[in-house]
Amino acid sequence: QVQLVESGGGLVQAGDSLRLSCAASGRTFSDYTMAWFRQAPGKEREFVAAIAISRRSSTYYSDSVKGRFAISRDNAKNTVYLQMNSLKPEDTAVYYCAAKGSVLITVPSRDYTYWGQGTQVTVSS
DSSP, X not given: OOEEEEEOOEEEETTXXXXXXXXXESSOGGGSEEEEEEEOTTSOOXXXXXXXXXXXXXXXXXXXXXXXXXXXXXXXXXXXXXXXXXXXXXXXXXXXXXXXXXXXXXXXXXXXXXXXXXXXXXXXX
16 A cells, blocks of 8 residues: 655745645655646546656656656655646646556556645636
8 A cells, every 4th residue: 555645735926936846655655656746626636747667767748748747756855736827827736646566657547556746726817
């Protein structure tokens, strides 16, 4: 079992930045591919970014956040981060941290086994 707890959400203005954190516990953090998803009201949960297990920590982003968001991980702290810059109102959503015990980065949410409770990000125009 892996427990995930997100933090860092809040209310910001368009153009601002936020950094989300996801603290993991329970199993060896470095064995899991980590990802961020988000879900806006009335919409399906969508993939945002992921970072692989490998030593090089390969990353992958959705087109909607590429160039603005950056995912990183600190295996010593069992934490994954999502740095969000140049935020837009359309980034407003609940952001979820997810983990899966596979070396492959994949997009579908069904591939991820463990989920956090989510943290709200609201971007005003």
